[in-house]
Amino acid sequence: MIGSLLIANRGEIACRIIRTARAMGVRTIAVYSDADAKALHVREADEAIHIGPSPARESYLVGSKIIAAAKAAEAEAIHPGYGFLSENADFAQAVLDAGLVWVGPKPASIRAMGLKDAAKERMIAAGVPVTPGYLGEDQAPRRLKAEADAIGYPVLIKAVAGGGGKGMRRVDDAAQFLEMLESCKREAASSFGDERVLIEKYILSPRHIEVQVFGDSHGNVVHLFERDCSLQRRHQKVIEEAPAPGMDAATREAVCAAAVRAAKAVDYEGAGTIEFIADASEGLRADRIWFMEMNTRLQVEHPVTEAITGQDLVEWQLRVASGEALPCRQDELSINGWAMEARLYAEDPATGFLPSTGTLREFDVSSHARVDTGVEEGSTISPFYDPMIAKIIVHAASREDAAAQAEDMCATTTVWPVKSNAGFLTRLFAHPDFVAGNVDTGFIERSLGDLVSAFVPDEAWASAAQWMIDYDANMPPRRGTPWHELSGFRANATGKRRVAVEHGGEVRVMDGLDRPIFDLLHARKFGDTVVVFHRGEGWTFNRTGQGRKAGGSAGNGAIVAPMPGKVTAVTVKEGDEVAEGQPLLTLEAMKMEHTLVAPFPGTVTGLAAEPGGQVSEGSVLATVVRAAD
Structure with missing residues (x-):
């Protein structure tokens, strides 16, 4: 058995690998960038080595630094986790050439499945059904x-070399x-x-079905059944189940037999996932399920497979990498039961799911189920990496019970001041069509009106006001604060204490309550700010002395960077006339592309962005001067 392991990754997957390695008596070594100096995975490992600046391309993606760190720590093996270098065949080969154990498939297997066109040709030869499409060498646009x-x-x-939803576009006409x-x-x-692409027929009622496979160096290959990963947004998985x-x-x-044939066709060792696309217009049928690609690594959603099979897939990886046979035969x-996983992201559904960064002053997830995370209260969500905060995993006897547990877990999750999708997930798990299993990969986009809400209930206002009033009652009087006691604001006042509360530019003068409503909502006070949490949402309220509605301008047309990032495209020039909604530029941040558009018809002025340029959050990149009516 491997005695020491360097984990070439970060965040929740690094912490998850450390947990299993520690239980197996394996010494663990973490690596970290400047941004991760105080990260949870750094503290949980037996040893940690700094490998460079915050950008991944200068630290976690530099294979030579990873190998040098492993040598310095006298590690026997390297586990790549997922993402970063996990499917890089050249890095896998470099690890082996350095005399280290690679916890993953052979480099040849990674190469065989890494290019989607070649992989599909190999699958056809192995008798695995593939989606109709074009895999040719001719890449001319015509x-x-x-x-x-x-x-x-x-x-x-x-994208031929793609994965994780990157390099993928649906074209309708x-x-x-x-x-x-x-x-x-x-x-x-x-x-x-690699800019090469392939073309596939788009399935109109698609379900994303994937099969967990595992192989060893003794020629054994098994499957650990399927997962459904159809709940996606912009090709990124949101909820997975098995x-x-x-x-x-x-x-x-x-389907599982086809997955095993696929793995055997590339002489596969270790953990892998065969991904299929299913036309679910007539339900799941074997003749309507086609191979898409193979992920030659551990998947983010592997915990749901662990839950229904009772197996630890990281332990399997370490045993197979040590030369052992698979721990179980297929029979x-x-x-056993049903499992679901929700990806809790640092993002704001109300603003088009823009990523959110900052320090987690409040972060709490119920301990009644499995939570895989690489952060804790006080951790910082940085703009340099994927915005996932945690994975929430539940396991129950039935799908209905699993969905109810997942809804409850997300509803009681609190995150602040970083925005999160906890409320979005809560509504998703409660949606009647999801509960009934009537989902496909377009479900979230079709249902956004039901799943994204900017509504703040009156109870949240009342709860915030009561918190402020009760807090005042336990504090010495503060002279010179006209909003401290507002009982004279109305004729025929009842004598109840009042406070002026502001949220989102709106101000309400609120009476104190005769009884608390804290059984319905949870709140915390940070200075003069009260945050009310309910069903995954977190609303921020401040006290104010202004008993009015705060006005807001229609906007001056400033195009502002919503987060730090890199400008990848500018589609206009100074002086261009643009229409409302016309794309102006594209910003790449936190592994996603974000298109910034004109807010109304007008003329582009003050263009301050160019392709390749780095911009900071809040930077004005251009201005659109409204066209005269």
Whole structure:
């Protein structure tokens, strides 16, 4: 068995690997960048080594630094986690060449599945069904468009070297194709250093079904059943579950057998996932499920498989990398109950899911289920890495019970002042169509009106006011504060204490309550600010002396960077006339592209952005002067 392990990753997956390694008696070594000097994974490891500046390309993505750290710590093996260098065949080979154990598949297997076009050709040869599409060498835009026209719209443009939802665009008609192709190739080149793409038929009622496979160096390959990852937004998974709803035994046997054939076709060792796309318009059927790609690593959603099988997949990885046979035969594996995982992100659904950064002054998740996280109260969510805060995993006897538990877990989660999607997840788990299992990959986009809410209930205002009043009652009187006692603000006043409360520019003068409502809402006070939490949401209230509605201008057309990032495209120039909603520039931040558009018709002035430039949060990148009516 491996005696010491360097984890070439960060955050929740580093902490999760450390947990299993420690239980197995394996010494762990963490690596960290400047931004992660005080991170949880650094403190939990037996040893930690600094590897460079905060940007991943200068630290976590520099293979030579990782290997040097492993040598310095006298580690026997390197575990890449997921993301970063986990599917980099050259890095895997460099680890082996350095005399270290690579906890992952052989470099040849990674290469075989790393290019989607070659992988599909190999799958066809192995008898694995694949989605109709174009995998050719000719990458001329004219040829690609002709192939898309022949396949029939909608189609999906996918980066040949892509993964994790990057380098992927849906095209609904021929007029969009060339614009989408350019955007996809730009993102593919930025993310993977390879702008080549393939074209696939887009399935109109798609379900994302994936199968966990595992191989060892003794020729054994097994599957650990399927997961359903259809709940996605912008091709990023949001909720995963196992098993897949509506999967009958015959279809499961066919899909899982195809996954095992796929793994054997590349002589696979270690943990891997075979991803399929299913046309669910007539339910899940074996003849309507096609291979998409293989992820040659551990998946973010692996905990749901662990929950239903009772197996520790990281332990399996370490044993296989040590040369042992798989811990279980296929006939020793079975499904027990139902598991769901929700990805808690630092993002604001009310602003189009823009990532949120800052220090977690409040972070609490119920301990009644499994929570995988790399942060804690006081940790900082930085702009340099993926904005996931935690994974919330539940396991129950039935799907209905699992959904109810997940809803409760998300509803009682509190995060502040960093924005989170906890309220969004709460509504998602409670949505009738989700509870009924009527989902596909377009479900979230179709249901955004039900899932994203800017409504602040009156009870939250009342709770904030009561907190302020009760806090005052236990404090010495403060002279010279006209809002400290507001009982004379109305004729025929009742004598109740009052306070002026502000939220989002609105001010209300609130009476104290005859009884508390804290059984409905949870609140915390930070200075003069009260934050009220309810069903995953967190609303910030401040006391004020202004008994009025705070006005807000219609905006001067300033195009402001919503977060630190890199400008990847500028589609206008100084003096251009633009229409409302017209794209102006594209900003890449926290692994996502964000398009900034004109707020109204007008003229572009003060253009202060150029491709490749780094910008800080709040920077004015351009201004649109409104056209005269």
